[in-house]
Amino acid sequence: MADAAIRTRGLTRRYGDLLAVDRLDLEVRPGEIFGLLGPNGAGKTTTILMLLGLSEPTAGRAEVLGMDPTRRPLEIKRRVGYLPDDVGFYDGLTGRQNLRYTARLNRLEPKAAERRIGELLELVGLAGAADRPVEGYSRGMRQRLGLADTLVKDPEVAILDEPTASIDPTGVREVLALVRSLARERGVTVLLSSHLLHQVQQICDRVAIFVDGRIVAQGPMAELAERLASETLTMEVGLEAEPEVAEAALAALPGVHGVRRDERDERLWLVTGDSELRTALAGRLAERGLGVWHLRRAGDELDEIYARYFERGSRRGRGAGDGRAA
Amino acid sequence: MAEPPDAPRRRLPSKGRGPGRRPSPRPAAPARPAFAPASAAPGGSSAAALAAAPVERGFGGGWLIVAGKELADHILSARFYVLVVVLSMAAAGAVYGAASGIQSAAGQIASQPEVLPAPFLALFTVSPQVGGQSLPSFYALIGLLGPLLGIAFGFDAVSSERSEKTLPRLLAQPIHRDDVVNGKFAAGLGAIGGILVAVVVLVAGLGLFQLGIVPTPEAVFRLAAWLVVSVIYVGLWLAFATLCSVVMRRAATAALVAIALWIVLILFGSLLAGIAANALSPLPSSPTTDEQIANSNLQEALARVSPATLYAEATGVLLDPTARSVDLLTSTQTQGAVAGVLPLDQSLLLVWPQITVLVAETSVCFAVAYISFMRQEVRA
Ligand SMILES: Nc1ncnc2c1ncn2[C@@H]1O[C@H](COP(=O)(O)OP(=O)(O)O)[C@@H](O)[C@H]1O
Numbered sequence: 001m002a003d004a005a006i007r008t009r010g011l012t013r014r015y016g017d018l019l020a021v022d023r024l025d026l027e028v029r030p031g032e033i034f035g036l037l038g039p040n041g042a043g044k045t046t047t048i049l050m051l052l053g054l055s056e057p058t059a060g061r062a063e064v065l066g067m068d069p070t071r072r073p074l075e076i077k078r079r080v081g082y083l084p085d086d087v088g089f090y091d092g093l094t095g096r097q098n099l100r101y102t103a104r105l106n107r108l109e110p111k112a113a114e115r116r117i118g119e120l121l122e123l124v125g126l127a128g129a130a131d132r133p134v135e136g137y138s139r140g141m142r143q144r145l146g147l148a149d150t151l152v153k154d155p156e157v158a159i160l161d162e163p164t165a166s167i168d169p170t171g172v173r174e175v176l177a178l179v180r181s182l183a184r185e186r187g188v189t190v191l192l193s194s195h196l197l198h199q200v201q202q203i204c205d206r207v208a209i210f211v212d213g214r215i216v217a218q219g220p221m222a223e224l225a226e227r228l229a230s231e232t233l234t235m236e237v238g239l240e241a242e243p244e245v246a247e248a249a250l251a252a253l254p255g256v257h258g259v260r261r262d263e264r265d266e267r268l269w270l271v272t273g274d275s276e277l278r279t280a281l282a283g284r285l286a287e288r289g290l291g292v293w294h295l296r297r298a299g300d301e302l303d304e305i306y307a308r309y310f311e312r313g314s315r316r317g318r319g320a321g322d323g324r325a326a
Numbered sequence: 327m328a329e330p331p332d333a334p335r336r337r338l339p340s341k342g343r344g345p346g347r348r349p350s351p352r353p354a355a356p357a358r359p360a361f362a363p364a365s366a367a368p369g370g371s372s373a374a375a376l377a378a379a380p381v382e383r384g385f386g387g388g389w390l391i392v393a394g395k396e397l398a399d400h401i402l403s404a405r406f407y408v409l410v411v412v413l414s415m416a417a418a419g420a421v422y423g424a425a426s427g428i429q430s431a432a433g434q435i436a437s438q439p440e441v442l443p444a445p446f447l448a449l450f451t452v453s454p455q456v457g458g459q460s461l462p463s464f465y466a467l468i469g470l471l472g473p474l475l476g477i478a479f480g481f482d483a484v485s486s487e488r489s490e491k492t493l494p495r496l497l498a499q500p501i502h503r504d505d506v507v508n509g510k511f512a513a514g515l516g517a518i519g520g521i522l523v524a525v526v527v528l529v530a531g532l533g534l535f536q537l538g539i540v541p542t543p544e545a546v547f548r549l550a551a552w553l554v555v556s557v558i559y560v561g562l563w564l565a566f567a568t569l570c571s572v573v574m575r576r577a578a579t580a581a582l583v584a585i586a587l588w589i590v591l592i593l594f595g596s597l598l599a600g601i602a603a604n605a606l607s608p609l610p611s612s613p614t615t616d617e618q619i620a621n622s623n624l625q626e627a628l629a630r631v632s633p634a635t636l637y638a639e640a641t642g643v644l645l646d647p648t649a650r651s652v653d654l655l656t657s658t659q660t661q662g663a664v665a666g667v668l669p670l671d672q673s674l675l676l677v678w679p680q681i682t683v684l685v686a687e688t689s690v691c692f693a694v695a696y697i698s699f700m701r702q703e704v705r706a
């Protein structure tokens with residue numbers, strides 16, 4: 001395997017008492033799309049800022065393209081494109097003028113930069129709006145302009161923080177298609193963060209699931225699904241009982257770790273627990289005289305996996321260490 | 327969205343970049359052209375031209391790029407035009423008012439040159455008399471309004487990058503973090519210098535063409551010295567406003583704080599110095615002359631903390647060759663003094679301390695702004 005494009009070892013960032021990033025070990029390989037997934041406040045942005053040398057790690061170290069961001073930030077910034085979450089532009093300038101400024105800051109030769117900016121605006125579908133002030137741009141247009149801005153310097157690595165947040169579904173598809181083509185056709189290594197797993201899962205080669213500053217799982221999506229399924233599983237259960245009774249009864253069963261309502265179908269319960277439940281659950285429910293009208297294995301879906309990981313990883317707000325279900 | 331046309335595949339960053347990199351302190355040259363085409367332009371030749379496009383090496387001069395953009399913003403901004411118009415009108419008014427005084431004196435110049443040793447400079451220093459009331463002269467007016475110039479170009483320098491959310495994007499480009507503050511400060515100084523020069527040229531032109539006053543070289547040098555000191559003084563306010571824009575999230579708060587300080591110093595500066603002097607060394611009920619002098623010297627020293635005082639003293643001497651001292655003089659000190667004019671180097675020597683303190687105060691404000699910015703989190 002080639003050397004990693006991005007690698008962190010024990011990367012830690014503390015804000016007062018809060019460990020925003022806790023001994024992070026991450027490895028992003030050249031040319032892949034790596035998803036850093038986690039709920040809000042997980043520490044994704046903090047990690048990204050440390051990778052770019054925009055924030056100092058409290059401990060540990062990072063390497064981007066073989067360089068230490070604390071020692072050679074400019075060289076990294078020359079070769080790494082960064083799309084901040086909630087990206088902003090100079091409202092009074094046009095889209096093209098905004099990109100021009102970025103090109104100048106990267107010391108690109110003006111003529112070549114001009115051509116490249118034109119191509120990029122075309123690529124992100126903003127050719128028509130390029131000479132209008134950014135003031136009038138929609139959220140989605142800004143996001144696409146942000147992508148173009150990230151690419152002005154022709155980066156080897158693109159770090160995209162929440163590239164799909166707060167844009168409409170069509171916009172999301174367009175942005176994801178762009179990101180995918182970047183990686184596949186131009187060999188750009190992409191690290192993207194998101195709190196919306198289902199949006200980005202189909203384009204990520206590998207993901208790290210990141211909760212409360214810690215990685216709870218890292219690897220290809222399918223592998224993660226398998227690993228999780230072998231330890232625990234989730235069953236969809238429909239019971240002939242009042243909701244309160246059903247919930248209490250399910251939670252009291254041996255081997256069950258968690259019970260929650262299925263958001264997609266209010267009548268169903270999602271029961272998580274040891275893998276033996278797959279065969280044992282029906283029997284245990286019958287023993288207690290509970291009428292079962294629906295029983296199905298869930299959890300193959302990534303959303304489900306994601307939810308499971310969040311459940312397992314979440315420590316914050318429940319006191320340290322007691323949130324572990326498994 | 328259209329998929330981009332096939333681009334020549336690039337080398338992956340890993341190639342030729344094994345784990346055994348040379349630990350060289352200098353940034354190693356990238357393993358590929360830093361500016362390769364995103365998508366092949368029609369015709370392979372232009373793609374090759376793109377790939378070969380020269381990119382400046384090194385990371386110096388980032389502040390110049392920032393300053394260039396900021397200066398363009400300033401020059402296109404409404405505030406720039408408002409300030410130019412306001413200052414030009416004030417200047418023209420002051421000069422026209424002063425012109426009558428100069429003209430009446432002009433008749434005497436031939437016979438008695440000491441009445442108006444430098445008529446060109448008088449354009450800038452004579453207080454126009456309108457209806458028996460004395461209005462501020464041009465240079466007093468600049469002393470009064472100069473701070474506003476500095477505040478106008480500095481109060482949102484950094485906070486606007488935060489409120490527009492452009493700061494993370496800006497700092498993710500290959501420039502040093504201080505390039506942002508330095509560039510913005512330089513652009514502000516440039517805009518201020520431009521406005522001041524324009525206004526001075528306007529006044530000089532009015533003097534030349536309307537009144538026929540031809541400047542002597544000495545007068546031009548004095549005016550140039552005044553201009554430099556004025557830029558330093560306005561630069562002090564620019565630095566202070568920039569500091570406010572770094573520490574305060576909201577531009578409105580920063581502007582308010584800076585303007586409050588301006589008003590306090592201009593309106594109450596000498597009053598505060600008097601109060602402080604009396605508190606530090608209270609005068610007895612029937613003070614001796616020595617005690618009074620000591621008190622007033624202390625008051626003077628305290629007033630010189632205020633840049634407004636320093637600037638007024640410095641420019642008063644620079645524009646007036648007959649000024650012999652910036653201090654309070656007792657009659658014994660002036661006794662026997664021959665009325666006459668000082669050469670420029672003597673005038674400069676006289677106010678050198680004032681200029682030095684102004685520069686020092688500007689540097690302190692800038693340094694505090696700079697350090698605060700360097701220590702701040704990228705996201706607010
Ligand atoms: N400047 C700061 N001071 C204190 N806490 C911070 C600061 N920045 C971020 N945090 C905290 O660090 C944690 C991680 O934040 P962040 O990296 O933004 O998460 P994410 O990007 O995954 O949503 C959050 O709990 C956040 O409140």
Ligand SMILES: [Mg+2]
Pocket residue numbers: 041044045046085161162
């Ligand atoms: Mg974030």
